[in-house]
Amino acid sequence: xxxxxxxxxxxxxxxxxxxxxxxxxxxxxxxxxxxxxxxxxxxxxxxxxxxxxxxxxxxxxxxxxxxxxxxxxxxxxxxxxxxxxxxxxxxxxxxxxxxxxxxxxxxxxxxxxxxxxxxxxxxxxxxxxxxxxxxxxxxxxxxxxxxxxxxxxxxxxxxxxxxxxxxxxxxxxxxxxxxxxxxxxxxxxxxxxxxxxxxxxxxxxxxxxxxxxxxxxxxxxxxxxxxxxxxxxxxxxxxxxxxxxxxxxxxxxxxxxxxxxxxxxxxxxxxxxxxxxxxxxxxxxxxxxxxxxxxxxxxxxxxxxxxxxxxxxxxxxxxxxxxxxxx
Amino acid sequence: xxxxxxxxxxxxxxxxxxxxxxxxxxxxxxxxxxxxxxxxxxxxxxxxxxxxxxxxxxxxxxxxxxxxxxxxxxxxxxxxxxxxxxxxxxxxxxxxxxxxxxxxxxxxxxxxxxxxxxxxxxxxxxxxxxxxxxxxxxxxxxxxxxxxxxxxxxxxxxxxxxxxxxxxxxxxxxxxxxxxxxxxxxxxxxxxxxxxxxxxxxxxxxxxxxxxxxxxxxxxxxxxxxxxxxxxxxxxxxxxxxxxxxxxxxxxxxxxxxxxxxxxxxxxxxx
Numbered sequence: 345x346x347x348x349x350x351x352x353x354x355x356x357x358x359x360x361x362x363x364x365x366x367x368x369x370x371x372x373x374x375x376x377x378x379x380x381x382x383x384x385x386x387x388x389x390x391x392x393x394x395x396x397x398x399x400x401x402x403x404x405x406x407x408x409x410x411x412x413x414x415x416x417x418x419x420x421x422x423x424x425x426x427x428x429x430x431x432x433x434x435x436x437x438x439x440x441x442x443x444x445x446x447x448x449x450x451x452x453x454x455x456x457x458x459x460x461x462x463x464x465x466x467x468x469x470x471x472x473x474x475x476x477x478x479x480x481x482x483x484x485x486x487x488x489x490x491x492x493x494x495x496x497x498x499x500x501x502x503x504x505x506x507x508x509x510x511x512x513x514x515x516x517x518x519x520x521x522x523x524x525x526x527x528x529x530x531x532x533x534x535x536x537x538x539x540x541x542x543x544x545x546x547x548x549x550x551x552x553x554x555x556x557x558x559x560x561x562x563x564x565x566x567x568x569x570x571x572x573x574x575x576x577x578x579x580x581x582x583x584x585x586x587x588x589x590x591x592x593x594x595x596x597x598x599x600x601x602x603x604x605x606x607x608x609x610x611x612x613x614x615x616x617x618x619x620x621x622x623x624x625x626x627x628x629x630x631x632x633x634x635x636x637x638x639x640x641x642x643x644x645x646x647x648x649x650x651x652x653x654x655x656x657x658x659x660x661x662x663x664x665x666x667x668x669x670x671x
Numbered sequence: 672x673x674x675x676x677x678x679x680x681x682x683x684x685x686x687x688x689x690x691x692x693x694x695x696x697x698x699x700x701x702x703x704x705x706x707x708x709x710x711x712x713x714x715x716x717x718x719x720x721x722x723x724x725x726x727x728x729x730x731x732x733x734x735x736x737x738x739x740x741x742x743x744x745x746x747x748x749x750x751x752x753x754x755x756x757x758x759x760x761x762x763x764x765x766x767x768x769x770x771x772x773x774x775x776x777x778x779x780x781x782x783x784x785x786x787x788x789x790x791x792x793x794x795x796x797x798x799x800x801x802x803x804x805x806x807x808x809x810x811x812x813x814x815x816x817x818x819x820x821x822x823x824x825x826x827x828x829x830x831x832x833x834x835x836x837x838x839x840x841x842x843x844x845x846x847x848x849x850x851x852x853x854x855x856x857x858x859x860x861x862x863x864x865x866x867x868x869x870x871x872x873x874x875x876x877x878x879x880x881x882x883x884x885x886x887x888x889x890x891x892x893x894x895x896x897x898x899x900x901x902x903x904x905x906x907x908x909x910x911x912x913x914x915x916x917x918x919x920x921x922x923x924x925x926x927x928x929x930x931x932x933x934x935x936x937x938x939x940x941x942x
Contacts (some may be wrong), residue, residue, distance in 0.1 A: 360846050364766065368758040368766070369759040372815045380812075447676075463935075469891075475895065476698045478909075486709075518906050521702065534936075547684070572783070580787055624792075
């Protein structure tokens with residue numbers, strides 16, 4: 345009798361060992377499949393049909409929705425605006441974040457205070473940031489024009505002028521994210537062995553030379569990571585253009601769509617014009633654009649400051665691990 | 672390199688601090704001042720109208736309801752993401768099972784997928800279920816994240832010695848008991864960081880709540896956006912609202928700022 349109970353327990357135990365891992369990962373895969381992957385795939389199905397927000401699905405139309413979107417000048421306008429705002433935010437942000445990280449990477453007094461001060465804008469949500477900066481960039485008497493007047497520059501049409509509106513929106517993004525990215529880069533800089541700097545200094549390299557020849561190559565994986573997350577986020581910008589200058593354009597990105605981004609156009613197409621078919625096509629095209637941008641960025645950043653091929657794979661692994669700390 | 676940083680360093684940092692803090696302070700000053708305040712070039716001193724404007728904000732939007740909704744949504748999503756990420760992350764880090772590596776590659780591959788672009792089918796499904804307008808429609812799509820699983824796996828793979836799991840097994844603990852008594856205590860710091868960032872991300876979300884929630888049942892972000900929906904915009908009220916909505920996260924920041932910084936910087940230490 346004792347032997348049968350033992351085997352039953354053993355059998356249960358073996359079942360426990362075999363089944364448990366699947367039970368632990370199952371909730372993630374089931375939920376992610378349902379609310380993450382399925383909608384993305386089904387977007388493609390919707391994009392192949394006539395589909396009105398109110399009337400529901402209509403005829404299958406093949407790739408007509410894609411053809412319509414690709415010949416729609418508002419779509420290309422939104423792509424141009426998105427890319428313009430993306431560059432105006434990503435490039436200055438990265439440069440300033442690098443400098444800021446280098447400044448923070450010293451023996452500072454009140455280290456935590458300075459780090460917190462850099463991160464402060466991150467706790468202001470994009471909606472609140474946009475409300476604040478919409479007021480700052482108010483054309484009649486906002487803070488931005490007041491300050492420009494002070495140094496003798498005439499009022500800028502922040503909301504009506506295309507480039508100025510892109511700069512205003514990029515400023516919102518930069519204000520919120522620069523400090524955050526600086527902290528990621530700072531973490532990478534602190535992992536650079538100090539003796540590398542010392543030997544470079546002994547070789548006569550000045551501070552600037554050390555920064556470009558030692559720091560930048562050493563933190564490359566983190567740079568790649570920061571650039572790629574900035575790309576994925578930057579190309580999906582919505583709250584800022586949606587809420588900038590609502591009174592003049594009903595929140596679709598300016599009276600002449602001068603700062604309408606692609607996600608904003610997608611939103612307008614789906615919920616103002618009620619055309620789910622074309623909206624789904626826009627979603628897929630934007631998806632492809634994001635993937636393409638990610639790959640291009642990856643290729644470019646890999647080229648920058650190559651030199652230590654041997655540690656490559658370890659670097660990539662580290663970059664992924666850094667990603668873990670970064671979000 | 673070991674030189675003590677001098678005037679230039681602290682000057683730059685101070686300039687950056689002013690740039691970070693002044694827009695917020697300016698919002699408070701203008702929000703508490705009169706209409707004339709906003710015309711001033713660099714207003715520095717707050718006025719006495721903050722409470723009066725705050726009451727106008729409370730009249731204009733369902734602020735308290737929105738705050739409650741945001742707390743409920745962010746709280747439930749955070750608990751869910753952390754729970755399921757810890758379970759799956761532990762399995763990927765420490766348990767052996769067929770298909771493990773393939774599934775992990777799948778998780779990593781989905782990290783960079785902008786799931787936000789699936790909003791149209793998501794909306795269709797939510798409407799069919801009759802969930803639009805309810806908090807459930809906001810909560811369900813974010814109950815798990817691939818990033819959470821990846822993050823917990825990366826943390827747990829190093830932090831739990833295999834011998835500890837063996838020992839607990841030998842003592843007769845079943846798998847789930849091992850998870851609760853060995854994995855969860857070890858995972859706690861990472862769970863806190865993941866929770867903090869999940870909470871922030873959910874709190875910040877705007878596009879999806881704007882689509883599925885009506886103006887009378889908003890989250891804090893969508894309620895806030897209503898403040899400037901009229902043709903005439905009273906900036907002192909808008910800015911007061913922005914400040915009011917920022918206070919909860921500011922409190923969180925003061926209390927947990929160190930953990931936030933540690934979380935942002937954590938990845939670089941390991942790997």
